[in-house]
Amino acid sequence: MPGDPRADEAIQLIDFWTPLLLRMCVTGGVMEAFGREPRSVAEVAAQTGLDADALRRVVRALESRGVFARSGDGAVWLTEVGRRFLSDEPGNVTGLANFKPWELHAWAEADHSLRTGEPSFPTHFGAEYWAWLEAHPEFSARFDEDMRQRTTTLIDRGLALYDWPEEGTLVDIGGGNGVLLERVLRERPGLRGVVFDQPHVVAAAAAYLEAAGVADRAEAVGGSFFEQVPPGDLYLMASVLHDWADDDAVRILETIRRAMKPASKLVLFESVLEPGDEPSHWKMVDLHMLVLFGARERTLEEWETLLGRGGFTLDREIPTPGLSWLECRPS
Numbered sequence: 001m002p003g004d005p006r007a008d009e010a011i012q013l014i015d016f017w018t019p020l021l022l023r024m025c026v027t028g029g030v031m032e033a034f035g036r037e038p039r040s041v042a043e044v045a046a047q048t049g050l051d052a053d054a055l056r057r058v059v060r061a062l063e064s065r066g067v068f069a070r071s072g073d074g075a076v077w078l079t080e081v082g083r084r085f086l087s088d089e090p091g092n093v094t095g096l097a098n099f100k101p102w103e104l105h106a107w108a109e110a111d112h113s114l115r116t117g118e119p120s121f122p123t124h125f126g127a128e129y130w131a132w133l134e135a136h137p138e139f140s141a142r143f144d145e146d147m148r149q150r151t152t153t154l155i156d157r158g159l160a161l162y163d164w165p166e167e168g169t170l171v172d173i174g175g176g177n178g179v180l181l182e183r184v185l186r187e188r189p190g191l192r193g194v195v196f197d198q199p200h201v202v203a204a205a206a207a208y209l210e211a212a213g214v215a216d217r218a219e220a221v222g223g224s225f226f227e228q229v230p231p232g233d234l235y236l237m238a239s240v241l242h243d244w245a246d247d248d249a250v251r252i253l254e255t256i257r258r259a260m261k262p263a264s265k266l267v268l269f270e271s272v273l274e275p276g277d278e279p280s281h282w283k284m285v286d287l288h289m290l291v292l293f294g295a296r297e298r299t300l301e302e303w304e305t306l307l308g309r310g311g312f313t314l315d316r317e318i319p320t321p322g323l324s325w326l327e328c329r330p331s
Contacts, residue, residue: 001142007220012172015095017061018061018062018065018271019097019203019330020099021058021061021062022062022067022085022097023097023098023099024058025058025062025085026094026097026098026319027203028050029047029049029077030044030048030050030055030059031059031085031086031094032086032087033047033048033081034068034076034077034082035078035086036076036077036078036083036086037077037079038071038073038076038117039075039076040075040076040259040283041055041056041059041074041075041076042076044076049089053189053222059076062082064075064148065080066082067078067079067082067085069082069275074169078280091156091157091321092147092153093153094153095146095148095149095150095151095152095153095154095206096150096153097158098146098149098150099148100139100142100143102125102132102139103121103288103291103292105124105125106119106121106124106125106292107118107120107291107292109121109123109124110287110291113287113290113291113294115134117186117294118294119290119291119292119293119294119295120292121291121292121293123203129292129293130198134198134200134201137200138245140200140201144176144177144201144204147176148176148177148179150239151176151180151238151239152178152179153322154238154239154269154299154320154322154323155179155180155183155238157320157321157322158269158320158321158323158325159183159184159187161318161320161325162267162318162325162327164184164187164188164191164234165188165191165234166188166190166191166232167188167190167191167192167236168191168192168194168232168233168234169191169192169193169194169231169232169233170191170193170194170232170233170234170235170236171186171193171196171229171230171231171232171234171235171236172184172193172194172195172196172236172237172238172245173196173197173224173225173235173236173237173240173252173256174196174197174237174238174240175195175196175197175202175205175236175238176195176197176201176202176205177195177201177202177205177208177211178195178202178205178208178212178218178220179208180236180238180269181193181194181195181209181210181211181214181218181236182209182214182218185214185217185218186212186214191217192204192218193214193217193218193219194218194219194220194221194230194232195209195218195219195220195221196220196221196222196223196225196229197221197222198222198223198224198267199221199222201222202220202221202222203220203222205220206219206220208324210246224254225252225255226248226251227255228255228259229255229256229259231259231261232259232260232264233261233263233264233265234258234264234265234266234267235260235265235266235267236265236266236267236269237252237266237267237268237269237270238269238270238323239269239270239323240252240268241253241268241270241306242270242271242295242296242297242298243289243295244293244295245293245294245296246296246306246309247313249295249310250306250309250310252310253266253306253309253310253311253312254310254311255306255329257310257311257312260330262330264282264330265327265329266312266327266328266329266330267325267326267327267328268303268325268328269323269324269325269326270297270298270301270303270323270324270326271297271298271304271319271323272299272319272323272324272326273286273297273298273299273302273325274299275299282297283297300314300317302328307326307328308331311330311331312328312329312330312331313328313329313330313331314326314327314328315327315328315329
């Protein structure tokens with residue numbers, strides 16, 4: 001009923017449109033077109049090639065969510081919150097606004113996960129997530145680009161908070177096209193690196209590392225982290241183990257443990273869930289992992305247990321504004 005604050009709160013809870021509207025604006029170039037200056041919606045529509053009436057209505061909806069503001073003469077601009085969706089804004093979250101259509105299909109079947117505790121993705125697509133991506137190269141390429149943007153966003157917040165070694169070999173397990181490895185090598189000129197991922201994923205890494213000017217200290221290696229990984233001094237996994245259920249994650253850890261030297265270390269870049277009812281973006285991501293992969297985000301206690309099963313001891317957690325660095329040693 002009108003003026004009922006509890007009803008208004010309940011309506012906010014079922015608003016799935018706002019994240020999708022933000023995704024539309026990011027992928028459609030709307031945020032970049034507005035930039036940091038007031039502009040008319042008609043100008044932005046013409047610049048981006050979008051329908052002017054549809055864009056006006058999208059902006060109006062997001063204005064009600066505090067993303068846009070407007071003056072009396074109709075000029076529109078991004079608010080302080082809205083500017084967080086500009087790719088060059090410090091602390092931007094652009095890389096997180098990357099909801100993919102195939103993942104939304106899986107969420108439409110999420111009742112299956114609630115009933116069974118299993119991923120819903122296969123019920124719609126008939127295959128597990130990674131196998132489906134491998135069979136669809138065009139979607140795999142988009143996934144890799146989205147992960148590059150997400151990784152860049154999170155790395156910008158956390159890279160400097162870990163004390164990277166000056167020399168030795170860093171092996172980035174599940175490192176995709178090499179973005180994270182390149183960033184670390186740029187900071188440490190005496191360090192060498194290997195980016196390791198599935199052959200069809202890592203194929204683009206060599207060209208990326210060459211273009212970034214670090215190919216003389218880096219190589220791209222394809223393979224399976226369930227079977228064998230390259231030797232190294234420091235092993236890195238960024239947002240990898242949260243994609244896997246506990247038993248599979250243990251198998252990955254065991255593979256790395258077998259390849260390690262006695263003095264080698266493992267560093268994870270993962271979320272650490274706070275127990276209790278504190279609001280947390282990562283508690284929602286935890287369910288995303290369930291729906292897509294049958295996997296999970298983990299509390300610190302759950303990380304310690306998982307690492308122990310895989311042959312590691314967690315020495316310290318280094319929180320960042322996004323994820324945490326988890327430094328581990330062989331048990």
